[in-house]
Amino acid sequence: MRIEVVQELDELGEREQFTWDLFPIVESSKTLHLDENGLPKAGTYVGPGMIVVGKIGKTAKWNPSSQPSALEIHGSHSPELNRKYGAMWKDSSLYATESLCGIVERAYLEDTPSGLKAIVELKPVPASADGATMPAAAAPR
């Protein structure tokens, strides 16, 4: 199964970013299977609810003079940071569904005239009954 995710323009007209780092709206513990370009690592089982490609953009509420300080980042809890600053960002990641899950065979970025495109090749594996259990044979490489 080949999945393509294009880099679109955000609400400010800037290009979205492919990244694992969806701070402050998604906790980074949920993105550990993504590399710095937001692509899932080969061998990973991506189950329903997991991010297939990480992508983020700014919203119209973006305010460069109102960003979390190091004191807040390190001294506050994630939900608090999300509540205070999350509206400035939109998580435009692609999330896996029951019909869109499997083991990552290859993932890469392609440069196109209209921007970057993320391509993920998945070997389809049906979701288990609980919808998220990694198949035994799919341990990440």
Added chain:
Amino acid sequence: MEDYWQYSGGITIDEAKVVARAHGFALEIGRVSRFDNARGVVIARADLQGDLLNKLLLAEEIQHGLDRARAEASQALLRGLSLEEFHAELFERILLGREQGRFRFLTDNDAQAIKALIQRLWSKKR
């Protein structure tokens, strides 16, 4: 807050990864420089100069990681510290850590620069 490049030079990302690992942390490139519990030291791509990462920024993020155990930032918020006071204390801990054998990548010149930075931070604390 401060332009650390005024105070210190940089090392390559590959060197920085080795340094971070020596302090017990991974280093990853992300969007916002910080210490992250799940990922370790995170450096924003925008904070790099080419392939170079400023040594003071690296030391700061490593110290944030070392500070997690004592919840220094939460304590600072409770104490009502300003951002400048918080960073002045953080860099004092870095100098102390260097005396104790950590932060070997910081040269004597870097240590002097950190002292100057601390003075500057205390002078504009409020």
